[in-house]
Amino acid sequence: MPGHCVFKRFLLAAVPLFGLFASAAAQAHAGHGVAGGFLSGLAHPLVGLDHLVAMVAVGLWGAFLRAPAIWVLPVIFPLIMAFGAMLGVLGVYIPAVETGIALSGVILGLLIAFAIRMPGAAAAVIVSAFAIFHGHAHGTELPDAANPFAYAVGFVIATGLLHLGGIGLGSLIRWPAGTWLVRAGGVAVSVVGAVFLIA
Amino acid sequence: MRGPGRGWLAAALLLAPGWALAHSPMPGIEGFYTGLLHPAGAPEPLLCTLALGLVLGMAGPALARRGWVLYLGALMAGLVLPFAAGTPAGLEWIALAVALAAAVVALSGAVHWLAVVLCGAGGLAVGLGSAPDPGPVGAVLITAAGSFVGANLLLLLVFGGVDVVRERLRGIWFLRAAQVAAGWLIAIILMWGAFAYGP
Numbered sequence: 001m002p003g004h005c006v007f008k009r010f011l012l013a014a015v016p017l018f019g020l021f022a023s024a025a026a027q028a029h030a031g032h033g034v035a036g037g038f039l040s041g042l043a044h045p046l047v048g049l050d051h052l053v054a055m056v057a058v059g060l061w062g063a064f065l066r067a068p069a070i071w072v073l074p075v076i077f078p079l080i081m082a083f084g085a086m087l088g089v090l091g092v093y094i095p096a097v098e099t100g101i102a103l104s105g106v107i108l109g110l111l112i113a114f115a116i117r118m119p120g121a122a123a124a125v126i127v128s129a130f131a132i133f134h135g136h137a138h139g140t141e142l143p144d145a146a147n148p149f150a151y152a153v154g155f156v157i158a159t160g161l162l163h164l165g166g167i168g169l170g171s172l173i174r175w176p177a178g179t180w181l182v183r184a185g186g187v188a189v190s191v192v193g194a195v196f197l198i199a
Numbered sequence: 200m201r202g203p204g205r206g207w208l209a210a211a212l213l214l215a216p217g218w219a220l221a222h223s224p225m226p227g228i229e230g231f232y233t234g235l236l237h238p239a240g241a242p243e244p245l246l247c248t249l250a251l252g253l254v255l256g257m258a259g260p261a262l263a264r265r266g267w268v269l270y271l272g273a274l275m276a277g278l279v280l281p282f283a284a285g286t287p288a289g290l291e292w293i294a295l296a297v298a299l300a301a302a303v304v305a306l307s308g309a310v311h312w313l314a315v316v317l318c319g320a321g322g323l324a325v326g327l328g329s330a331p332d333p334g335p336v337g338a339v340l341i342t343a344a345g346s347f348v349g350a351n352l353l354l355l356l357v358f359g360g361v362d363v364v365r366e367r368l369r370g371i372w373f374l375r376a377a378q379v380a381a382g383w384l385i386a387i388i389l390m391w392g393a394f395a396y397g398p
Contacts, residue, residue, distance in 0.1 A: 071375045075306070075382035082386030086393035139393070149242040152390035156383050 037147025041154025044138055045162060050101050050196045051134055053189045055159055057108035058127055059166015060182055060189075063173055064112065069120040070170075073127050074163035078156050080128040081135035085155070088139020098196075100133030105193020112186025115179070230331070230338050234345025237329045238353050242391055243294040244325045248353045250301035250384055251321045255354070256361025257305055257377050258314040263358065266318035273319045274350055277326015278343045292396060294324035299388050305381035308374055325350050 045051050058077050062070040087094065094100075108130070110116075138155065169185065172178030238244040251270065255263040301317045304310055329350060331342035365373050 071379065075379055078386040079382050079389075082389040086389050086397075089390070089393040090397045139390075148394035149391050152387050152394065155390065156386040159386075160379070160383050 037150030038154040041151035041156075042158045044141075044151075044155055045158045049192060050105055051137075052162065053192045054101065054104045054108055054130065054134065055162035056166040056169070057105065057112060057186070057189045059163040059168070060112050060170040060185060061108055061123070061127075061166075062163070063167055063170020063182070064115050065117055065120065065123055069123050070167060072120055072124055074160060074167065076124045077127050077131045077163060078159045080131035081138070081159060082152075082156065084132040084135020084137075085139030086135075087132070088136040088141075092136075094132065094136045097133050097137050100130065101137060102193050102196035104130035104133065106190050106197060107193075109186045109188070109190025109193055113183050113190060114186075115183060228341070230342035231345035234329065234331065234342040234347075235349035235352075237346050238325060238350040241291070241328065242395070243291040243298070244328050244350065245353075246298040246384070246388055246391065247294040247301070247321050247325055248350065249357055250298040250305065250381075250388075251318055252354050252357025253305045253361055253377060253380060253384065254301045254310055254314045254317060255358045256365060257308075257310045257374075262311070262314055263362075266315045267354070267358075269315055270318040270322035270354060271351065273322030274326040274347060277323040277328075278330055278347055280327065281330040282339075290324070290327050294321065294328050295388060295392055295395075297321040297324050299385065299392075302381045302384040302388060306378055306385065308378060322350075 045055060055077070058073050062073040065073070084094075107126070111126075170182055173182050238248055251266075255266050258266060297317060297320045301314075301321065304313055304317065326346075329343075329346035331339045331346070333339070361377070364376060368376055
């Protein structure tokens with residue numbers, strides 16, 4: 001029956017449309033409790049571009065420095081960053097935190113762009129100095145509603161995964177073209193840092 | 200089953216429905232589950248057990264066996280001690296301190312007899328931290344038994360996971376992976392310490 005078919009088609013189109021217009025925000029994750037705290041911690045290092053590029057840059061630079069620095073830097077950075085976050089939570093004042101974060105992007109980016117190699121200890125000192133600023137900023141910006149333990153777990157995991165992502169990208173230096181690509185990435189990191197420094 | 204028997208059985212099942220008893224109504228068993236989940240639900244015992252599992256996994260079978268036996272004894276002592284001396288309060292930081300020490304040992308890569316000593320200290324700390332609140336002796340014993348089983352299961356689970364990774368990533372790769380995990384664990388411990396015990 002043609003009329004029946006038209007009605008059926010109308011229903012098929014109307015029901016999803018009704019659902020579309022009558023829908024509220026999906027609230028599977030309420031943004032609080034353990035899951036909310038974990039997600040909040042996981043997202044925190046990802047939402048600020050200046051933080052994000054610096055953490056990936058640590059991994060990229062580690063790839064240039066090779067072993068053991070390639071493994072030492074992703075251990076040192078989260079460790080010292082957690083120490084910085086601890087200082088932030090405890091209310092210890094550190095001057096020029098935002099400048100330090102922006103500078104970390106500029107300097108780490110330049111180190112990658114010029115493929116500068118140095119002893120692992122010296123690299124660890126440079127990375128540690130910047131990690132304090134990043135950690136302090138995260139510690140003071142901790143959202144009040146988050147579950148602190150789940151936040152800490154998510155925060156450290158996200159930071160570590162960003163480093164590992166940087167190491168993964170840095171493994172491109174096995175090929176000549178990849179080396180240039182990674183060095184270009186260093187330039188991009190440096191530009192982002194410079195923009196934040198000027199802004 | 201064939202013939203009318205099947206029909207009678209279906210009718211009997213249809214006519215005699217009872218409450219779904221997925222959760223046992225055994226009196227006091229809730230305390231067992233509370234105790235069972237406590238070591239995984241509270242940050243300090245969880246971090247302590249994770250760190251000890253990592254250290255035991257790195258230690259090798261002979262040391263791990265000794266460490267586990269000492270952990271069992273100390274855990275039981277920690278759970279039983281409050282019967283004689285009263286339920287201690289505010290001792291969670293001991294488990295966190297042992298967790299930090301164990302994670303530092305794992306990060307150093309030099310895991311030896313110290314792992315066994317830490318297992319003893321950790322077992323005692325987790326036991327004291329999981330000791331049930333005062334109440335009827337039967338209920339306290341059931342909850343303590345749950346904590347004993349839960350803390351053991353968690354430690355064995357982590358140890359087993361690390362051991363599986365050890366089998367797959369032999370030599371230096373396993374050591375590097377374990378050190379990265381230890382570094383991240385220390386970062387989480389530091390952040391949680393600041394949140395929980397800071398101002």
